[in-house]
Amino acid sequence: MSESSSPPQITFVNGFILSDPNDPVAVPHGATGVSGNRLVAVNVPLDGKPPIDAIDCTGCLIMPGLVNAHTHAAMSLLRGLADDLPLDLWLHNHIFPAEAQHANPEFVRVGTELSALEMVLGGITTFADGYFHMEEAARASIRVGVRTVVAQGILDVPTPDAAADQWPARVERFLDRCPQHELVTPALFCHSPYLCGPETIRKARAIARTRGIPLFSHVAETRWELDEMTAKYRRLPVEHLAHLGVLGEGFVVVHAVHVSERERELLATTGTPVVHCPEANMKLASGACPVSDLLDKGVVVGIGTDGPASNNNLDLFEEMRSASFMAKLITEDPVALPATTLVRMATIDGARALGLDQEIGSLVPGKLADLIVVDFAKPHLTPVYDHCSHLVFSARASDVRDVMVNGRIVVRDRRCLTIDRQELMANARSLSSRIGVR
Ligand SMILES: [Zn+2]
Numbered sequence: 001m002s003e004s005s006s007p008p009q010i011t012f013v014n015g016f017i018l019s020d021p022n023d024p025v026a027v028p029h030g031a032t033g034v035s036g037n038r039l040v041a042v043n044v045p046l047d048g049k050p051p052i053d054a055i056d057c058t059g060c061l062i063m064p065g066l067v068n069a070h071t072h073a074a075m076s077l078l079r080g081l082a083d084d085l086p087l088d089l090w091l092h093n094h095i096f097p098a099e100a101q102h103a104n105p106e107f108v109r110v111g112t113e114l115s116a117l118e119m120v121l122g123g124i125t126t127f128a129d130g131y132f133h134m135e136e137a138a139r140a141s142i143r144v145g146v147r148t149v150v151a152q153g154i155l156d157v158p159t160p161d162a163a164a165d166q167w168p169a170r171v172e173r174f175l176d177r178c179p180q181h182e183l184v185t186p187a188l189f190c191h192s193p194y195l196c197g198p199e200t201i202r203k204a205r206a207i208a209r210t211r212g213i214p215l216f217s218h219v220a221e222t223r224w225e226l227d228e229m230t231a232k233y234r235r236l237p238v239e240h241l242a243h244l245g246v247l248g249e250g251f252v253v254v255h256a257v258h259v260s261e262r263e264r265e266l267l268a269t270t271g272t273p274v275v276h277c278p279e280a281n282m283k284l285a286s287g288a289c290p291v292s293d294l295l296d297k298g299v300v301v302g303i304g305t306d307g308p309a310s311n312n313n314l315d316l317f318e319e320m321r322s323a324s325f326m327a328k329l330i331t332e333d334p335v336a337l338p339a340t341t342l343v344r345m346a347t348i349d350g351a352r353a354l355g356l357d358q359e360i361g362s363l364v365p366g367k368l369a370d371l372i373v374v375d376f377a378k379p380h381l382t383p384v385y386d387h388c389s390h391l392v393f394s395a396r397a398s399d400v401r402d403v404m405v406n407g408r409i410v411v412r413d414r415r416c417l418t419i420d421r422q423e424l425m426a427n428a429r430s431l432s433s434r435i436g437v438r
Contacts, residue, residue: 008033008040010409012373013050015057016387017043019363021064021347024340026387032062034369037182037407042363059377060401061387063343064362065125065147065370066316067350069275070216070254070304073129073137074103074111076118077431078309087222087284095309099132102435103160108133110427112140117416117424118314120146122397125370125405128252128275128304128354130189130216132161135177138184145410145418147370149354150178151189151216154204156197167200171207183406185213185356192218193237194228198244205246214250214355216275217241220263221255222286238263247272252353254304256294257287264290268297273353276345278322280306288330291323292337302350303342315397320346324392339392373402 011033016026019042030043031050050056075095082094108131119127126147129137134152141148152174153159154167162170171188178186190196190204201217208215220226220237229237238259241247247270254275256267267274276289294301303323305314320342327337351361359368374391376382378399381390403411410418 008035010034010404010407011051011054012057012062012371013046013054015060015062015373017363018061018063018343018387019043021344021362024343024388026061032363032371034404034407037368039363039365039367039369039371042365055373055402057373059375061374061376061391062363062371063374063391064347065360065372065403065405066123066346067302067354067361068119068124068127068305068314068316069252069302069350069353070128070130070277070306071115071314072131072307072309073115073119073127073140074108074131075307075309076115077102077107077111077428077435079312081309081435083283083312085284086224087286088224090284090310098435099160100158102431103132105133105136107431108136109140110424110431112137113144113419113424114428115308115314116141116144116146116148117419117421118308120144120403120405120410121400121414121416122315122317123372123374123400123403124314124316125372125403126351126354126356126360128187128216132159134174134186135179138179138181138186142179142181142183143419144416145183145405145408147183147360147405149185149187149214149356151187151214153189153191154200155191155195156200157195168203171204175211185354186211187214187216190215190217192221192225193240194225194232198233198240201241201246202244205244205251208250214252215246216252216254218255219253220258221281222284223258226258236260236263238266242266242270249273250355254306255281255286255289257281257289259290264294264297264299267294267299271300273300273302275302275304275350275353276323277304277306277319278326279319280310282322282326283310283312288326290330292327292331292333295341300349300352301345302353303345304350316346317391317395317397317399320392339386339388342392343388369404369407371404372400374399375401
């Protein structure tokens with residue numbers, strides 16, 4: 001238990017508290033206080049009666065908000081447009097053509113709001129987003145009240161917001177116009193080493209380093225990519241990036257499905273974080289990231305849903321369960337990726353991958369108040385022997401009752417307080433009627 005000096009303005013009482021995902025032991029019957037946007041007390045004994053406006057969490061677990069370390073939020077408007085296809089056909093025959101025609105600022109605004117709403121209702125308080133028109137994505141996330149790392153998409157080919165070779169000007173415009181807001185961290189997103197040439201990746205990394213912001217890239221996602229990279233550069237994808245000198249903290253490798261022993265060592269020795277997206281990898285039959293081995297080597301691994309068009313939901317509880325099952329299946333070891341590891345990956349390790357672990361990812365006085373209340377008074381969560389076990393193997397996004405982001409209650413009793421859900425869904429339906437007709 002711990003506290004700092006400011007008196008709390010909002011207090012959560014009773015319930016269990018998962019205060020440290022590095023040592024995930026749920027501890028009962030205390031009070032957790034928030035003042036402004038910071039935690040001021042975590043699991044302190046109640047001194048007398050609780051404040052009249054305290055939020056009673058009896059039967060619930062208070063824990064750090066979940067960190068979705070990789071998604072493409074606006075793609076909620078393309079969900080279900082094309083499924084059951086390999087990645088290259090899915091991208092080139094369906095997603096890229098639809099984006100070229102429809103992914104304008106309005107699309108990004110509505111799609112990102114829709115995903116941000118889905119995510120916050122499911123306990124995700126921070127998400128890392130990679131797409132286009134990212135000023136719009138930042139504003140959409142601010143409206144919903146979710147913390148976001150907004151990464152402007154970069155490709156050598158034309159994109160919905162830049163002609164071929166015009167990405168540097170687009171990035172400058174994004175960095176100039178991205179709202180300076182406490183919920184927003186700007187970032188860059190090179191789609192992949194097969195759609196971004198060596199100079200593009202080097203230059204993007206130089207800009208990111210100068211600005212002190214993260215750079216994301218899909219890397220080693222499919223066997224097709226390995227063939228492409230070895231034919232073009234005579235190197236495997238991670239070897240290629242090491243050769244370019246871009247690996248290291250702040251370069252976030254998404255997927256790392258097909259990585260050789262040498263590449264795993266490169267990720268570890270350079271301190272390059274990885275984001276694991278098991279459900280998208282399964283749906284697109286890409287393969288399985290060797291998460292257990294990467295963790296053994298000391299790589300920081302967060303967890304992501306990937307875009308809602310390749311998953312097809314943004315439920316990080318489901319993603320934790322899938323990650324654990326996938327690891328057990330591929331290693332034929334039931335001990336692989338236990339629940340406590342998954343809870344860490346979905347909170348503090350995801351935050352570390354994004355460079356935000358000093359501020360979020362755990363419930364410690366002084367840190368930003370991003371927390372969720374999970375309602376365990378449900379048939380599928382009763383009885384409770386081990387809260388972490390239930391979080392990973394039994395809980396669902398819909399079990400999240402309350403959500404606080406940056407000291408503000410965004411969801412209370414399963415209802416989002418920031419945005420008109422019916423109006424937003426009506427806007428999404430209206431846009432979809434244009435997208436479906438191609
Ligand atoms: Zn992705």
